[in-house]
Amino acid sequence: MRLDATTLLAFALAGAALTGCDRPPEPPATADGHADPVDALNRLDPRRPVPLLPAMAWHQKQSMQQHLVAVEAITHALAHEDWDGVAAAARTIGTSPDMQRTCRRMGAGAEGFTDLALEFHQRADAVEDAAATRDAAAVLRATSVMLRTCTACHAAFRQDVVDAATWSARTGMTPPGH
Numbered sequence: 001m002r003l004d005a006t007t008l009l010a011f012a013l014a015g016a017a018l019t020g021c022d023r024p025p026e027p028p029a030t031a032d033g034h035a036d037p038v039d040a041l042n043r044l045d046p047r048r049p050v051p052l053l054p055a056m057a058w059h060q061k062q063s064m065q066q067h068l069v070a071v072e073a074i075t076h077a078l079a080h081e082d083w084d085g086v087a088a089a090a091r092t093i094g095t096s097p098d099m100q101r102t103c104r105r106m107g108a109g110a111e112g113f114t115d116l117a118l119e120f121h122q123r124a125d126a127v128e129d130a131a132a133t134r135d136a137a138a139v140l141r142a143t144s145v146m147l148r149t150c151t152a153c154h155a156a157f158r159q160d161v162v163d164a165a166t167w168s169a170r171t172g173m174t175p176p177g178h
């Protein structure tokens with residue numbers, strides 16, 4: 001093989017890239033020689049992966065969409081000083097035994113996730129409590145404190161959709177239905 005200037009430059013840059021920073025190795029290429037797009041995305045996304053089975057990932061997405069609907073309902077009711085409306089909307093995302101069970105399962109393979117999730121639901125409880133005071137500023141304060149948990153979690157974690165064997169290995173739990 002003849003080494004021309006371009007090839008040498010490519011080698012030099014590859015060497016510099018390897019020694020210059022601690023990037024993870026290139027992901028395996030697919031059959032057609034291109035990098036797997038999901039691997040490529042995961043390399044760009046520095047957040048901690050939360051291993052989830054496909055059905056759990058879909059459940060989490062639906063639950064997230066409902067969380068945002070609840071925030072919309074809280075702010076709408078607050079704008080109309082509808083305190084019962086604020087309380088009812090906050091209750092849909094508040095602490096419940098069902099919610100706690102789901103959060104523990106969702107976070108089983110990602111340290112810190114469940115704690116943040118449970119903290120979030122407690123902060124939603126505080127929005128419901130604030131509604132009872134009929135004090136708009138107090139409701140707004142509690143809502144902003146709650147929203148901080150949404151954004152903190154989004155900054156720290158991402159979904160990682162895995163098969164049943166991988167989920168078991170990473171959570172130490174038996175997959176549902178097995």
Ligand code: HEC
Nearest residue numbers: 061064065067068113116117120149150153154157158159
């Ligand atoms: C304990 C963690 C946690 C909390 C708290 C949390 N989320 Fe999420 N949310 C996630 C994760 C993880 C994802 C998936 C992110 C990814 O993989 O890119 C997500 C995704 C979403 C999505 C995208 C859903 C879709 O269809 O793809 C929305 C919308 C969302 N969250 C809204 C909210 C809102 C609003 C709140 C608070 C009121 C909230 N979330 C609180 C962890 C959390």
